[in-house]
Amino acid sequence: MRMEVLQSQRVELMVGIAFALVAVGAGTAYYFYLSNKNKPKGCLDPENFKKFKLVKRTQLSHNVAKFRFDLPTPTSVLGLPIGQHMSCRGKDSQGEDVIKPYTPTTLDSDVGYFELVIKMYPQGRMSHHFREMREGDYLAVKGPKGRFKYQPGQVRAFGMLAGGTGITPMFQEELANLACSFPNRFNVYYVLNQILRCGPPPMNKAMAAHLEALGYAPQMQFQF
């Protein structure tokens, strides 16, 4: 008799645990369903080029300009994770197709548009395309692209090292705003445990060697 009671209690306990597990599983699935449902869908397609209209061009220096492109609706988001870039397609001075990577200086929190800051080189192939672009023209863009996938809390601190237009992925982090908003948590002179490098090949090569000499092993350095 006592054995039967014990057995039935065990069955009840098992059924209870099974129900609890199913409830937790269903709750988690529903939570992820809701958070994905509420997340706006990005406008980029990794397989196909999509065209975006240039709505404003601002000259920043003799060879650098900021290009602002409209997204399909005022509430659309680009859908480019931090640290990733996209391929832009244009025509060089010979009319040949050219595709080069660029990193917007805007984030997905900037809805309805994205911006590129482009340095135009005198004989650069894609530079020619950007130099010729006028407000109202369309730019073909494909993405997201890139190996760097940032997860919140991934590392305790980042170091960022930029040369020339390598500054653009660093801009995504809105350094000044972060330093202002979180003076106790963010400082550009933080102790480093991972370095992001982006710049011309000679700079990257030289910096990799300097950083290694300073004790930053290759696996602590990431080249965009």
Ligand SMILES: Cc1cc2nc3c(=O)[nH]c(=O)nc-3n(C[C@H](O)[C@H](O)[C@H](O)COP(=O)(O)OP(=O)(O)OC[C@H]3O[C@@H](n4cnc5c(N)ncnc54)[C@H](O)[C@@H]3O)c2cc1C
């Ligand atoms: C991840 C990533 C993100 C990037 N993001 C940005 C960004 O946000 N903004 C940005 O401006 N750049 C960015 N770049 C750089 C960008 O991809 C291009 O490399 C840059 O725009 C130059 O491309 P181009 O076709 O105009 O120049 P290229 O045709 O590749 O020319 C490169 C250099 O060679 C010189 N050159 C070319 N042909 C000749 C010739 N016949 N004789 C002499 N010299 C010549 C050019 O003047 C130029 O100085 C990024 C690069 C990467 C890897």
